[in-house]
Amino acid sequence: GNSVTQMEGPVTLSEEAFLTINCTYTATGYPSLFWYVQYPGEGLQLLLKATKADDKGSNKGFEATYRKETTSFHLEKGSVQVSDSAVYFCALSSPNFGNEKLTFGTGTRLTIIP
Amino acid sequence: GAVVSQHPSWVICKSGTSVKIECRSLDFQATTMFWYRQFPKQSLMLMATSNEGSKATYEQGVEKDKFLINHASLTLSTLTVTSAHPEDSSFYICSAGDSANTGELFFGEGSRLTVL
Numbered sequence: 001g002n003s004v005t006q007m008e009g010p011v012t013l014s015e016e017a018f019l020t021i022n023c024t025y026t027a028t029g030y031p032s033l034f035w036y037v038q039y040p041g042e043g044l045q046l047l048l049k050a051t052k053a054d055d056k057g058s059n060k061g062f063e064a065t066y067r068k069e070t071t072s073f074h075l076e077k078g079s080v081q082v083s084d085s086a087v088y089f090c091a092l093s094s095p096n097f098g099n100e101k102l103t104f105g106t107g108t109r110l111t112i113i114p
Numbered sequence: 115g116a117v118v119s120q121h122p123s124w125v126i127c128k129s130g131t132s133v134k135i136e137c138r139s140l141d142f143q144a145t146t147m148f149w150y151r152q153f154p155k156q157s158l159m160l161m162a163t164s165n166e167g168s169k170a171t172y173e174q175g176v177e178k179d180k181f182l183i184n185h186a187s188l189t190l191s192t193l194t195v196t197s198a199h200p201e202d203s204s205f206y207i208c209s210a211g212d213s214a215n216t217g218e219l220f221f222g223e224g225s226r227l228t229v230l
Contacts, residue, residue: 004157036221043118043207043221089158101148102219104158 002027006090006105013080013112021075021108023064023090031092033057033066033073034102038087047075047088082112116142116212120222127198128230134194135225137208143188144210148219149181152205164191198229 007022025031032051036044048057053068062077073090090105117140127133137147145166150158162183163171170183180202182194191210195202207224 041223043120043223044209045221046218101160101163102158103160104150106155106157 002031002092002094002103004090004092004103004105006088007108008106009108009110011108011110013110015082015112015114016079017112019075019077019080019084019110021088021090021110023073023075023105025071025073025090025092027071027092027094027103029094031094033064034091034093035062035064035073035075036089036091036104038089038107040086044089080110080112082114085110085112116140116210116218116220118208118210118220118222120206120208120225122225123223124226124228126228126230129199130197132194132196133198133227134192135206135208135227137191137193137210137222139189139210139212139220142210142212144191144212145188147185147191147208147210149183149191149193150207150209152207152224158207161193166191195227198227200229203227203229 003026005024034049035047037047038044048059050057050066056065064073064075087107087109089107091102093102119138121136147164149161152158161176164183164185166185172178185191205224205226209219209221211219
């Protein structure tokens with residue numbers, strides 16, 4: 001079945017540091033890959049996505065590239081801000097199970113200190 | 115983006131009672147909504163798919179008589195935890211797909227249930 005493994009947190013960085021949150025997956029077929037972010041007190045929000053190999057999703061300075069050969073979708077940002085403090089979830093949806101059914105990783109809590 | 119709202123955001127109840135959690139899509143219609151459960155430091159686990167006007171589809175291992183789902187309208191799905199016990203304490207999250215537009219899933223803020 002489908003599974004997502006992401007970097008355990010919590011992660012604490014100083015402002016303007018470089019961020020990488022690792023995510024690897026196991027899936028049948030050709031899944032779509034997502035990163036969701038959950039700010040304190042809010043619901044999950046789609047941060048970025050990629051639907052096929054070598055696609056790069058980007059939003060708000062965050063990027064992730066769909067790497068089929070390594071089954072990875074690592075999240076990166078060159079210079080983090082305090083406002084980026086949140087929990088980040090990597091997820092996939094597989095056409096075999098319907099594109100709306102998501103399989104999530106465990107989430108990584110990110111804290112940025114000024 | 116579209117908004118999905120859950121109510122209540124937190125609830126404490128006694129063991130043996132039932133608790134209802136509502137999930138509403140505020141500015142779009144959702145024929146399908148999803149209910150997840152999240153344990154501390156664990157991933158969101160899909161519990162069931164709620165289909166408007168028909169029975170919910172439950173994931174393997176989820177007791178349908180324990181977690182009653184009703185999707186009576188295109189903007190409302192409810193999850194009722196029946197005869198709750200302390201092991202049902204968890205964070206419950208719903209999502210809804212805006213299939214008429216982008217197909218993107220939108221999530222509620224979550225409801226934290228504590229059963230004493």
